[in-house]
Amino acid sequence: MPGESRTFEDFPPGRRFEFAKRTMSAEEITAFAAEFDPQPMHMDEAAGRASILGGLAASGWHTSAVMMRMLFEAYIDGSTSEGSPGVDLMEWRRPVLAGDTLGGHCEVLDARVSRSRPQIGIVRMRAEVTNQRGELVAVCEYINMMRLAAKGADHAHG
Amino acid sequence: MRMAELYPFGETIDIGSLTFTAEDIVRFARDFDPQPFHLDEALARKALFGALCASGWHTSAGWMKCFVPFWMGECRRLAAKGIAPPKLGPSPGFTKLSWLKPVFAGDTITYSVTLTGSRALASRSDRLINTFDNAGRNQNGEPVVRFESTVLEFV
Secondary structure, eight states, rough: TTOOBGGGOOOOOOEEEEEEOOOHHHHHHHHHHHOOOOOOOHHHHHHHHHHHTOBBOOHHHHHHHHHHHHHIIIITTOBBBBOOOOEEEEEOSOOOOOOEEEEEEEEEEEEEEEETTTTTTEEEEEEEEOOOSOOOOEEEEEEEEEEOOOOOOHHHHH | OOHHHHHTTTTTEEEEEOOOOHHHHHHHHHHHHOOOOHHOOOHHHHHHSSSSSSSSSHHHHHHHHHHHHHHHHHHHHHHHTTTTOOOOOOOOEEEEEEEOSSTTTTTTEEEEEEEEEEEEEEEEEEEEEEEEEEEEEEETTTTEEEEEEEEEEEO
16 A cells, blocks of 8 residues: 555564653543443542542553554554454553653564465564653553565555 | 352353444544554455454453443442442453454444452452453354453452
8 A cells, every 4th residue: 555664574573663652631531431431430530539540540441542542653554554363461550640641662572474374474562651750551462463565465455 | 249259250241232333433443543444444445354343442442331331230230139249449451362353344242251260469468359251242153352351359
């Protein structure tokens, strides 16, 4: 597809991509929670303060979805990504509170060509999401499928 | 009462269903996962998935969307029987999440939960760690998502 520059070959082990910073607003935290995880500590400041999380806190699923967007901006956009078969682990290490500014990076752990689909590479990645104090708030190890460069099948996909 | 006293280990409970419309799929993808196969039917046809399908994070958040009302219902049901519901806390995360099949526009996913274990937290005697197997299957009974989660319980 036009504009695709990064292919499987661009993901050797150790390659690192930095995340753009992103501040989590109370509005987006409660909007996500209202749709997917309407527990009091994700919906209401006072309830959040009274909880073990210590403030209006993003649902872990929201933090995960925001991490996905950071991955998209960091390296998936403009790549030959064909999605993911799964996630080995997702750790919600610390609460993400309204007003927190998230950043971090991801790094290639290992990469190999698929045995069953030789035009597809299997890239295993680790993402670390940090807050404005540099504390780790989320860790994720997952797989990203990436098409290889310069194969006939690639051209056929246009 | 404790989770493990109320729910037998290994017993799977359906917690609800969610239909993924094309509009919902595209809306979630625009916010969080704007890859072409989650945004556009024509582009999705050229990709490995073959048709417009939900972000895996959308499919996964759908489990939580069903679990919260299920659990609120359970708490009401137990309270009505005079049983103090287990006090569940936040989850520290999950492992072994597999997106087994794409969730396509129009699919209805039925989610389930299975309690698999419960143990005391070594550092805090007033807390337990429960482990769950969680899953979703489509309207044809095909598994689409599975993951293992841990949830804190206050005792």
